[in-house]
Amino acid sequence: MKRLFSVLLALILLCCPLSAIPAYAIGDGNVDGGGGGMGDGTSTNSWTPGNEGVRVTVIRASDHAVVTTPIDLTNKAPSSSIYNFGKVSKLQYNNGQALSPVKGGYSCVKPVESLPKIISTNGTNNIAAIKSYFTDEQVIRSIANLTGMDFDVLTDGDYRLLLEPIAYYKFEGVMIATTATEAALYDKQVGGLLRSRMVSLSHKNLPLAMFLEVADLGYPAWSGSTSTAASDADIISSLGLGIVRFKDAATEPPNVSAYNYEYRVNTEVITSVMVSGGQSDPDHPVTVTFNVGGKSMRVSNVYYPEGDSQIAWIRWTTPSTPQTMTIPVTVSGGGSTRSATITAKIVDLSGNDPPNPIADDRNDSYSTPSVPSKAQKTSASWSVWRPWWKAYWVWHSDWNWYGDGNGGGHWEDDGEWVDEGWWEFDLDQYRASLSASMKIQPDEKSPTASGKTMKSGYGINQTVNTNVSTNQSSAVTGAQNAVTYFPEFGYQTYWRLLERMGSSYNSQFEFQKNPYSTYDRRTHFTPLWFPDGSYTPYTWLIDCWTPDGMLSMNLTDSVTIRGNLWSDWHIAVQNPD
Missing domain, CATH: 2.60.40.10 (Immunoglobulins)
Known part of the structure; x- marks a missing residue:
C-alpha cells in the first residue's frame, strides 16, 4: 500500500513556476554550501551517503536559453528503474515545464574522474573540492563531449554551466531521484509529506549542498541559515545550485x-x-x-x-x-x-612668420614647387552603447497552508513576481564633418590690381571660412587653427598662423596683422622677384577634434602675377613752371 501511495502521489504532481539560473566556466566556480546531521531513517524513508550526483546544464548567457539536454553525473549509478522527473533543469521549470514523474528509463554518467563528495552529512561541505573539480579543464572537456558542445565554443564566454546536486533516496518505500528544486516542488504537491519524512536530506543537506557565493543573473547570494532546514520557497528561489563561469563578462578586467x-x-x-x-x-x-x-x-x-x-x-x-x-x-x-x-x-606654430621683404630681393633659381598635401580627414564617426533593461518577470511561489480550525483548510500561493531580466544594448551613432573654403585676393592697397590679377611686390589678403556639423556637440570642437604656407619658400621654412575670428562651428580665419605693413594691414607681401603666373598659397586647416581623432583639410587658392610694382613707378623731369 505504501508503494502504491507513493506512485499515486507522483502521478498527481502539478507544474510549479521556478526561477532562472544561467552560468559560466574554467576558473570561476560560484558555489558555496552548508548542511548538518542526517537524523534517523526508516525502512521506507532513507538515504545512504554516496547516493548522489550533479545535474549539469549548458545555458546561453545572452538569452538564458537551455542549449543542451542536462546530464546527470554520479559515482554510484542507481537502478535505471528508479522514479525520476526526467532531465529537466531549474531554468526549464521556471519557464513553465511541469513536474512529470517517470518510472524507469533513468540514465546517468559515471565520470572518468570521480566526483568529490557533494552532499554533506555533518555540516562540513567539500566546496573547495567541488569548485576545483568543475573548473578543471579535463572535466570541462568531458562535459563538452557529453553534452555535444565544442569545447572552444563552450568556453568562449557565451555559455555557463548550471550545477544542481541530486540525491537518490527511498521515499515511502520507493527509490526516487530528485534535484533540490524537484524535491521542493514535489513536497508542495504532496502536502509537505516529503519534508515530514526526509527533512534532513530533502530540505537541508541536499539544497544546502550548493548555493551561490555572489548574486548572479537575478539569483541572490544565500544569506540564510546554512545548518537548518530551508523552506520550499527558499529552496526554489535560492538553493540547490552552483554556477561555473568560463570568461565572466561582469568580472573580467577591462x-x-x-x-x-x-x-x-x-x-x-x-x-x-x-x-x-x-x-x-x-x-x-x-x-x-x-x-x-x-x-x-x-x-x-x-x-x-x-x-x-x-x-x-x-x-x-x-x-x-x-x-x-x-x-x-x-x-x-x-x-x-x-x-x-x-x-x-x-x-x-607661431613665430615662423616670413621676414620683411626688401626691394633688392632676388631668387634667380626659383622653380615652381609642388603644392603639398598634408593629412586630411573631413569626417568622423563614433558610437556609444546605451544599455536598457530587458524585463523578465518570474513568479516566485510561496505556498502556505491556512487551516480553518476544524481540521480542514487550504493551500494559498503567497508568492510574488520578481524581475529577473538582463541588460540589452542599443548602439547610438554619432558623426562630425568639416567643410571649408579659402579665398585670396589682392590687398586693396594694390592700386593696379584687377580682379585676381596683380603685380608682384604687393600684398594679398586671405580668408578661410569653416563649417563643422555634428549630432553630438559636446564631443566635437570647431576648427581652431589654420596655417598658410607660400610658394616662394617652397611651402616650408616660413608660414603664417592665421587668426581665428570667432569661436563657433562657423569660424573665419584671416592673416594676422603684418608688422611690416605701413597701414597695419592683414596682408602677406608677394616677393618682387616672383615670376609672372599663378601664385598659390596653401593652407592646412586643423584642430577640429572629435573622439575619432582630428578633422583637417587641405586648401588652396590663387592670384595671377603680371609685372611688378616697379612698373607702377616712373621718373620724370619736373616742369619748372
Missing part, C-alpha cells in the same frame, strides 16, 4: 588601448582611449580616469556588451607653452584596474 597625440598650444582638444574586455553595464560599470597635468578627469559609466568595446574621451585645453605631456589613464571595472599612458606633444 582592457584599455591608448594613442599618442600632437596638439597645438592653447587649443581645446579631445583625448580618447578604447576600452574593451568583459562587459560593462549599470550593474558592473567601467570608469576611466585621465590624469592631465596633475588633474584627474573621470569618465564614469562607460558601457558596452560582452565581446565589444567603447571609446571614452575627455575634452580639455592644452597649456600655453610647448611641452611633452604624459597622461596616465586608469580603467577600473570588474573588481580590477588596468592602466595605459598617453604621450601628448604640445607644439607652438
Whole structure:
C-alpha cells in the first residue's frame, strides 16, 4: 500500500513556476554550501551517503536559453528503474515545464574522474573540492563531449554551466531521484509529506549542498541559515545550485588601448582611449580616469556588451607653452584596474612668420614647387552603447497552508513576481564633418590690381571660412587653427598662423596683422622677384577634434602675377613752371 501511495502521489504532481539560473566556466566556480546531521531513517524513508550526483546544464548567457539536454553525473549509478522527473533543469521549470514523474528509463554518467563528495552529512561541505573539480579543464572537456558542445565554443564566454546536486533516496518505500528544486516542488504537491519524512536530506543537506557565493543573473547570494532546514520557497528561489563561469563578462578586467597625440598650444582638444574586455553595464560599470597635468578627469559609466568595446574621451585645453605631456589613464571595472599612458606633444606654430621683404630681393633659381598635401580627414564617426533593461518577470511561489480550525483548510500561493531580466544594448551613432573654403585676393592697397590679377611686390589678403556639423556637440570642437604656407619658400621654412575670428562651428580665419605693413594691414607681401603666373598659397586647416581623432583639410587658392610694382613707378623731369 505504501508503494502504491507513493506512485499515486507522483502521478498527481502539478507544474510549479521556478526561477532562472544561467552560468559560466574554467576558473570561476560560484558555489558555496552548508548542511548538518542526517537524523534517523526508516525502512521506507532513507538515504545512504554516496547516493548522489550533479545535474549539469549548458545555458546561453545572452538569452538564458537551455542549449543542451542536462546530464546527470554520479559515482554510484542507481537502478535505471528508479522514479525520476526526467532531465529537466531549474531554468526549464521556471519557464513553465511541469513536474512529470517517470518510472524507469533513468540514465546517468559515471565520470572518468570521480566526483568529490557533494552532499554533506555533518555540516562540513567539500566546496573547495567541488569548485576545483568543475573548473578543471579535463572535466570541462568531458562535459563538452557529453553534452555535444565544442569545447572552444563552450568556453568562449557565451555559455555557463548550471550545477544542481541530486540525491537518490527511498521515499515511502520507493527509490526516487530528485534535484533540490524537484524535491521542493514535489513536497508542495504532496502536502509537505516529503519534508515530514526526509527533512534532513530533502530540505537541508541536499539544497544546502550548493548555493551561490555572489548574486548572479537575478539569483541572490544565500544569506540564510546554512545548518537548518530551508523552506520550499527558499529552496526554489535560492538553493540547490552552483554556477561555473568560463570568461565572466561582469568580472573580467577591462582592457584599455591608448594613442599618442600632437596638439597645438592653447587649443581645446579631445583625448580618447578604447576600452574593451568583459562587459560593462549599470550593474558592473567601467570608469576611466585621465590624469592631465596633475588633474584627474573621470569618465564614469562607460558601457558596452560582452565581446565589444567603447571609446571614452575627455575634452580639455592644452597649456600655453610647448611641452611633452604624459597622461596616465586608469580603467577600473570588474573588481580590477588596468592602466595605459598617453604621450601628448604640445607644439607652438607661431613665430615662423616670413621676414620683411626688401626691394633688392632676388631668387634667380626659383622653380615652381609642388603644392603639398598634408593629412586630411573631413569626417568622423563614433558610437556609444546605451544599455536598457530587458524585463523578465518570474513568479516566485510561496505556498502556505491556512487551516480553518476544524481540521480542514487550504493551500494559498503567497508568492510574488520578481524581475529577473538582463541588460540589452542599443548602439547610438554619432558623426562630425568639416567643410571649408579659402579665398585670396589682392590687398586693396594694390592700386593696379584687377580682379585676381596683380603685380608682384604687393600684398594679398586671405580668408578661410569653416563649417563643422555634428549630432553630438559636446564631443566635437570647431576648427581652431589654420596655417598658410607660400610658394616662394617652397611651402616650408616660413608660414603664417592665421587668426581665428570667432569661436563657433562657423569660424573665419584671416592673416594676422603684418608688422611690416605701413597701414597695419592683414596682408602677406608677394616677393618682387616672383615670376609672372599663378601664385598659390596653401593652407592646412586643423584642430577640429572629435573622439575619432582630428578633422583637417587641405586648401588652396590663387592670384595671377603680371609685372611688378616697379612698373607702377616712373621718373620724370619736373616742369619748372
